[in-house]
Amino acid sequence: MDELILWKKRLKDKGIRWTKQRAALLRVLLQVKRPLSAQEIFVELEEEGINLRLSTVYRNLNCFKANGIVRNLNFDQQENKFELIKGEHHHHLICVNCEEIKPLDCPLQEFEAEVDQKTDYAILEHRMKMYGICPNCQKKTGD
Amino acid sequence: MDELILWKKRLKDKGIRWTKQRAALLRVLLQVKRPLSAQEIFVELEEEGINLRLSTVYRNLNCFKANGIVRNLNFDQQENKFELIKGEHHHHLICVNCEEIKPLDCPLQEFEAEVDQKTDYAILEHRMKMYGICPNCQKKTGD
DNA sequence: AGATTAGATGCAAATCATTTGCAAAAAGGG
DNA sequence: CCCTTTTTGCAAATGATTTGCATCTAATCT
Numbered sequence: 001m002d003e004l005i006l007w008k009k010r011l012k013d014k015g016i017r018w019t020k021q022r023a024a025l026l027r028v029l030l031q032v033k034r035p036l037s038a039q040e041i042f043v044e045l046e047e048e049g050i051n052l053r054l055s056t057v058y059r060n061l062n063c064f065k066a067n068g069i070v071r072n073l074n075f076d077q078q079e080n081k082f083e084l085i086k087g088e089h090h091h092h093l094i095c096v097n098c099e100e101i102k103p104l105d106c107p108l109q110e111f112e113a114e115v116d117q118k119t120d121y122a123i124l125e126h127r128m129k130m131y132g133i134c135p136n137c138q139k140k141t142g143d
Numbered sequence: 144m145d146e147l148i149l150w151k152k153r154l155k156d157k158g159i160r161w162t163k164q165r166a167a168l169l170r171v172l173l174q175v176k177r178p179l180s181a182q183e184i185f186v187e188l189e190e191e192g193i194n195l196r197l198s199t200v201y202r203n204l205n206c207f208k209a210n211g212i213v214r215n216l217n218f219d220q221q222e223n224k225f226e227l228i229k230g231e232h233h234h235h236l237i238c239v240n241c242e243e244i245k246p247l248d249c250p251l252q253e254f255e256a257e258v259d260q261k262t263d264y265a266i267l268e269h270r271m272k273m274y275g276i277c278p279n280c281q282k283k284t285g286d
Numbered sequence: 287a288g289a290t291t292a293g294a295t296g297c298a299a300a301t302c303a304t305t306t307g308c309a310a311a312a313a314g315g316g
Numbered sequence: 317c318c319c320t321t322t323t324t325g326c327a328a329a330t331g332a333t334t335t336g337c338a339t340c341t342a343a344t345c346t
Contacts, residue, residue: 016293017293017294017342017343019342021294022294037332038332038333039332051296052295052296053295054333055333056294056295058332058333058334059295059335060294062333063294074217074218075217076217076223079332079333080219080332080333093258095264096267102264107250107254108250108251108271112273115236115247115273115275116275119236120278120281121236121245121275121278122275122276123236123274123275124274124275124276126273127272128251128270128271129269129270129271130255130258130266130269131266131268131270132258132259132264132265133265133267135263135264138265159322160312160314160321160322161314162312162313162322162324163312164324165323181303182303195324195325196325197303197304198304198305198325198326198327199324199325201304201305202305202306202323205304222302222303222304223303223304
């Protein structure tokens with residue numbers, strides 16, 4: 001649980017105040033290790049007996065996003081999910097049935113450089129999602 | 144404008160009725176040649192003097208989506224955009240400044256096969272977006 | 287430590303995209 | 317032209333996310 005100290009420093013360096021709400025929010029993201037929606041974070045904290053408003057969760061996620069602390073994945077009309085920005089740049093493999101999310105290595109480094117070179121665009125970043133059916137759900141639907 | 148006839152047949156083959164609202168909607172998507180949001184389609188038709196409800200636009204886009212006629216791109220919290228499914232499978236290069244959208248060839252065929260093979264997931268599809276600054280916006284911000 | 291202040295939170299209400307229920311209207315088949 | 321089924325208009329609901337404002341609190345200054 002002391003990875004939190006690291007994040008505390010990271011926030012402070014960006015001039016973002018360290019509040020108990022933010023600590024709780026980051027702790028959940030660190031523990032759960034998968035992208036979470038504002039709602040999911042809210043419920044998780046509620047269950048732990050930590051009370052903060054959903055709007056506070058949103059405000060902080062937005063703040064973190066603006067400061068490069070978290071990134072958000074957008075899905076169809078559903079709620080957005082957020083994940084901490086740490087470790088290798090990666091993508092996501094999503095089960096269309098149960099919505100489980102697995103990380104995928106990025107195969108696009110070269111392609112990005114190529115697009116940057118061959119077009120007049122200055123490339124900033126890219127996102128990729130792969131959709132499929134996870135082993136578990138394959139078993140279930142196979143029955 | 145007679146590509147519409149083709150789409151009419153395509154809809155009929157799927158048992159989707161051909162109404163003037165649907166014709167108008169498809170016509171706009173065909174003419175504009177870039178992904179459009181429900182709102183954008185609605186406004187475009189309104190300007191042409193064609194009156195249909197926004198809910199009708201949504202209902203039909205959903206219907207088209209369910210039948211593989213259109214695909215939707217999801218962006219941040221903003222509105223979803225829809226594009227006709229036709230031509231080569233491709234991706235999108237989006238200007239973060241003016242939101243212009245350009246098509247990109249897909250470099251992921253092999254990677255998809257590889258993931259399908261090396262993981263226990265049955266891969267269905269993938270999506271990729273690349274973000275950058277278009278030449279026009281580079282000029283502007285360069286001033 | 288106590289005062290100060292800019293920024294954060296609680297709370298309720300607003301906003302925005304999207305969906306839904308229902309009665310009236312239109313499409314396609316016979 | 318009639319019948320059945322699907323679609324549309326319309327208004328109201330929904331659900332995620334944002335906002336305004338008073339209050340509170342973390343960080344700074346003395």
